[in-house]
Amino acid sequence: MFEPLRRKLQQTFSAQEHYDPVWERELDRGDDAGYFPHDSAVWVVHGGMSPIAAGIRALLTQALHPGALAGVAEHSNYQSDPLARLAGTIRWIFTLTYGDTTAADAACAWVARRHEPVTGRYTAGTGEERGYAANDPDLAAWVHLAFADAFLRSHEIFYGPVPQGADAYVREWAKAGELMGVANPPRSEAELREAIAGYEARGELAGGPRVAEVVSFLKNPPLDPVVLPGYKLLFAAVVDTLPANHRRLLGLERPGLGPVPLPARLGGKVALGMAGLALDRRRPAELAARRRLFRLGVLNDLSYPGPGITGSVPVPAGYRTLRVRERVGQGAAAFEALAAGIMAWKLHEVAGLRVRADTPGVQLASRVRLSVGLGPVRLQAPCRVVRLIESENRRGFAYGTLAGHPESGEESFAAVLEPDGSVYLELMAVSRPSGGLYRLAAPVTDAAQGLVTGRYVAAARRLARG
DSSP states (O other): OOHHHHHHHHHHHHTOSSOOOHHHHGGGOSSSOOSSOTTSHHHHHHSSSHHHHHHHHHHHHHTTSHHHHHHHHHHOOTTTOHHHHHHHHHHHHHHHHHSOHHHHHHHHHHHHHHHTTOEEEEEOTTSOEEEEETTOHHHHHHHHHHHHHHHHHHHHHHTOSOTTOHHHHHHHHHHHHHHTTOSSOOOSHHHHHHHHHHHHHTTOOOOSHHHHHHHHHHHSOOOOTTTHHHHHHHHHHHHHHSOHHHHHHHTOOOOEETTEEOOHHHHHHHHHHHHHHHSOSSOHHHHHHHHHHHHHTSOOOBSSSOTTGGGOSSOOTTOEEEEEEEEEEESHHHHHHHHHHHHTTHHHHHTTOEEEESSSSOOTTOEEEEEEEETTEEEEEEEEEEEEEEETTEEEEEEEEBTTOSEEEEEEEEEEEOTTSEEEEEEEEEEEEOSTHHHHTHHHHHHHHHHHHHHHHHHHHHHHTO
């Protein structure tokens, strides 16, 4: 139902006709947790759908500074290729948010290099002529303030208060300002308000024809007709939430029918809700970061004590064991075909399960959501890969259960090549019902597990035949 909208949104945010978030998936690389912990206010504010609204608000706010606006108008292709500019900004924000420190530093350095030739002159709000440079600390400070204010306010307006507090977000995101050359960025919500008010009091913000040109473009961007209605709702909602003095400088008014205001914020929430239904709640960048954190031992979201119980002897108390070893083919070619199928999620797909994985092939810490059923009535089984099986004659993986899985435990799948050329599928599961209703339904889930296991064996035979 939402596939056309999902496809168009992905194309819009990535500027790719055929969406493939390679750079986002590669954020699972690196050897540290990055600048922002997974339980930080930055992860909360930059997650979900509110950043879509924040992007619009940030562009409108940045445009109020004549120097920042001159740099965009004179040195960017925002009108001829706005999606490429959007994709670049998204890449910087999410790399800084979710990447390790090396990736984040590299992203900031890349932006700084892009900014080096962005220089010129502009007329300040006070009327005097000034020179500008995109890497100038004062302009960088305004851009930082615009981003921080836009993301914080958008989250608060459309989702509610930040659980860790607004001060926590401003304090944490100050690191982004420092990396972009901002001297002493604000570290509390009060300081953020005070810094913005300072630009206003000094008369450094202004409207005018150039601002009107940008606003006109943002009102009616060249978006796909599938996406445009939702964007219009969201734009109106963002305008409704802007401070009155900013709206005046931008030449905008709160949406209404004459003196009667329209429920623009409700429309914005509807638009973000539709986007949330079409897109995954967590972006590939966040999923990649979680893979890295799991690999580094920083994050453990498994729904059982820890990885490795398929290799434990004896198995933990209360867990039952299922072992299957079935001959499914003969020869090295059959072994390679089966191993490749297991590592590409094909064993599960051919067995009749719906597979939604965050990596195209199996890798350590990949997250996969398996489901079985008819139409919308499906049993969901989220898992994370906890071990790779990699030897000359044995290849496969083990995954562990996550919250929401009807079972709690671990399961492994391996293709095995014996000295006589026989090819086997080896499957081992160590699990117990995850609790509550699933304990009561244990006979049903046991029967379902037996049925799926039989399908795995049949699928392995098909894969081994190539």
